[in-house]
Amino acid sequence: MNRLAQRMARAIEMDGPLSIAAFMTMASHDRKDGFYASRESIGAHGAFITAPEISQIFGELLGLWCVQSWRDQGSPTPARLVELGPGRGTLIKDALRAARIAPDFLAGLEVVLMEASPAFEAVQREQLRDAPIAARWVSQWDQIAGDRPLFLLANEFLDALPVRQFVMTEHGWCERMVVVNAASDLAFALAPIPSPLDVPAERGPAEPGAVYEISPAAQGLVEEASRAIAAYGGAALFIDYGHEGSGYGDTLQAVSRHKQAGILDAPGKSDLSAHVDFSALASVASDACARAYGPIGQGAFLRALGIDTRGTNLAEHNPGCADGIGAAIDRLTGKREMGVLFKAFAILPGGAPPPPGF
């Protein structure tokens, strides 16, 4: 057992089993030993490679998506651009550079980065040293005022938020918990008393053993963003690995050094994520009086935004890199790569024109 697992075991002995969500929060964000606090997850050879790291075109197109959505809504000033979970800061750096073609957008803009990890925040500050406008950092949503149009970007952010899991038993839905077993290891166990759950009817009947996953954190955040957008205007774009919420299944996974790892094996040493349930988020958005678009495949979305033209252009200016640029575009858009599994999902005010790419 590593140091964080030992602390979890002590917490369980004192306070009782941890929900999967509480386990994920500790494993991801423990100040000393959490995954996002560690240097290991950060460097170019870190545990994950994300779309903005594959090509600068990704962040550029997302920046232009914000500019176009802003124009479509009458160029409201002052506006706020927020990125959730900016990782190494590459996406926002590329987005702001591309947005230089719209000085009117940048002029009144407040840029806010929401980042829970001080280690990642330090990397982002370094990346943005020469950015066209200064950014402000916050560590949680309630530090972002809801008083003006909100343009929001989040890539592979929602999938990092904690989920709760419930398993169908003969008594009903019982929550999956983390306990300490007889061998003193962390182990999964089901809560003995079922939870009253309101499972959407479109999921269909649940067989014994079926797993129902929810992310109250993702739903809470999308609800807040939707309310702000419905009230003040703006547009949110989420890109993530996810599904459209039919059936049941356990999607929680741990990845360590690009390989699948056991969820409980070495907490804090692997990247925990779960598929995003876009149907649940779409209904949260519409309950908050906003309109949801998508999800559509990342490949189709990026192509509609002109990734191929931008790639050709970039290659003409950097002939030595043409092959690399083509390969990066294939990786972002290819059916067997990130083009279909990753999906784009947007939220806009009810009456606004549809966002680019949807």
Ligand code: SAH
């Ligand atoms: N968007 C980036 C990084 C994705 S990794 C990219 O595409 O490369 C997830 C990011 O979200 C990390 O920066 C992590 O520290 C941050 N994060 C995870 N949970 C968070 C939370 N609850 N609040 C704020 N930031 C969080």
